[in-house]
Amino acid sequence: MPPAAAPQRDAAAAPAPAPAAAPPAALQRDAAALVFAFLEAEELLHASRVCRAWRAIVAGAECEPAWAALCAAHGYPLLPRRDGPARLQFKEAHMAVLRERRIKRRIERMRAQSTVNNLARDVSRLREGRAAEQLANRRARADAAAAARLAQARASMQSWQLGVVRSAQEQLLRAEPINSEWRLRNLQQSIKESDAHLRTLERSIRTREQELAAARRRLGAISSA
Structure with missing residues (x-):
């Protein structure tokens, strides 16, 4: 009986796996920079068709400066924050242009x-x-x-x-x-x-x-x- 209890004590003593840590803000900013560096504006409008992590990056707060920069690059007027995030403003303006x-x-x-x-x-x-x-x-x-x-x-x-x-x-x-x-x-x-x-x-x-x-x-x- 004692030999059988030893593995149970070892299993109980083993530390539980740590939960997956969320990516740091710097990594999210880098990902957002890569996203906007390698994709055209028309492709960004179809972000809902790809994976959830991609949607989280594109629609996240870290991408707001990038969306604002896109609005400025295309000549779209960027309204104050209360009129909606820059991503939606860019989407509406760009869809009208399209x-x-x-x-x-x-x-x-x-x-x-x-x-x-x-x-x-x-x-x-x-x-x-x-x-x-x-x-x-x-x-x-x-x-x-x-x-x-x-x-x-x-x-x-x-x-x-x-x-x-x-x-x-x-x-x-x-x-x-x-x-x-x-x-x-x-x-x-x-x-x-x-x-x-x-x-x-x-x-x-x-x-x-x-x-x-x-x-x-x-x-x-x-x-x-």
Whole structure:
């Protein structure tokens, strides 16, 4: 019986474990300094999503000077203490700034989208104009080729006096719709003007396409921000 009682006396004589001491104020100040040194203001607004010790540091009295410094750094007016701690004042002011920033970003995105839509319509309209001008250019060239054949046939008729050849050439002339040298000159002039217009359209299309690509990149950057 005495040997069994010895361990009980040893256990009773062993000192109880000391309770965990609270971190000193200096450590809390250092932690607060690290918190505000490594985190952005937007992240500080979501402090309730992390651990309890982190929330205690952020919402504690040791962080009030840091919150006041943040208010001063962002240009937020810091009201007297009776209007609430600096942390809540910073949160309210910063949330208002974030709302205004979101509204401005939404307006900027809408303007960028409108610019993209307008440029896309301009490019489409210019391409349609180019297609129509190319069609008119091809028709003018075909008419000019027909007029050139007609002029060549007239010259051939004047140089030949054989009746068979003259009869064949007269039938060819009656079949051709173009019957004047002025028509040929007008067609040649219209072809030159059409070529110049096509070159202008090509330059305009390239410019608009570059502007459209830049506007789309800007819209993508705004949307992903």
